[in-house]
Amino acid sequence: MKKFTKIIALVLAVVLTFALAACSNSGDEGKADVIKIAVPNDTTNEARALLLLQEAGIIKLKDGVGITATKNDIVENPYNVEIVEAEAAAIPSLLPDVSYAVINSNFAINAGLNPIKDSLFKEGSSSAYANILAVKSGSENTDAIKALKAALESKKVADFINEKYEGSVISTVDSTTDGFDSSVDYAALKGTTITVAASPTPHAEILEIAKHILAEKDITLEIQVFNDYVVPNTVVEDGTCNANYFQHTPYLDDFNAQQGTHIVSVASIHVEPMGLYGGQQTTLDAVSGK
Secondary structure (H helix, E strand, O other): OHHHHHHHHHHHHHHHHHHHHHHHHHHHHHHHHOEEEEEEOOHHHHHHHHHHHHHOOOOEEOOOOOOOOOHHHEEEOOOOEEEEEEOHHHHHHHHHHOOEEEEOHHHHHHOOOOOOOOEEEEOOOOHHHOEEEEEEOOOOOOHHHHHHHHHHOOHHHHHHHHHHHOOOOEEOOOOOOOOOOOOOOHHHHOOOEEEEEEOHHHHHHHHHHHHHHHHOOOOEEEEEEOOOOOHHHHHHHOOOOOEEEEEEHHHHHHHHHHHOOOEEEEEEEEEOOOEEEEOOOOOOHHHOOO
């Protein structure tokens, strides 16, 4: 009887060992199969990121969805992708914790990434996402704004963008102008200060070129740098700043609709192609069927 009991106990121990191993392996497989991709959590940039993932063949979205697409619109997910939503500015810091991340070029550059060399997949330079100079409605035709617009649309600024960023940021300005608007009374603007809210990279850097142009007419350009996507619009709406330079039109349209603000675009300056960057994965093999 004792011998039989020992045999039963041994059999149960073996069965239990195999069961635990099977559960453990199953859990590891499940974790290994999940591909986490971080994307911006604001409406238009999340949609833009999802469209990029669709273009890369990683997911398929519902037919007809566009700049308002969300992860709920994913209809095909062959690689078991898990979409991780996060604030756009914070996404580069998440790279060690996710398989991949879709990052706006300005935040990629600011984090020391090279959008040309480091991105695994990059969207085209669609003018739909051109970064704009924006102001509160009603101030578009003031001399101060026209002077700032002319400076940003100058050949000096276009050349700076092309030379400094080497394709990571693409100028949308086809200009041979010197940066001055013949309809502006620059003499009346002498001693004026124009304040602009901007993201640090590349917007504030580009504005430095415009600052030198305006200084030739004794106009001071004050650049206020912000690291988020909300305050630059609120400070224009409340009059703290005359203009901002950090966003594209789809984002602005959504912001106005959600916040009840009255901000308008006065010029398109550059495009920052969004890119897919490797985190825990260093190639696209995990999402390409290889």
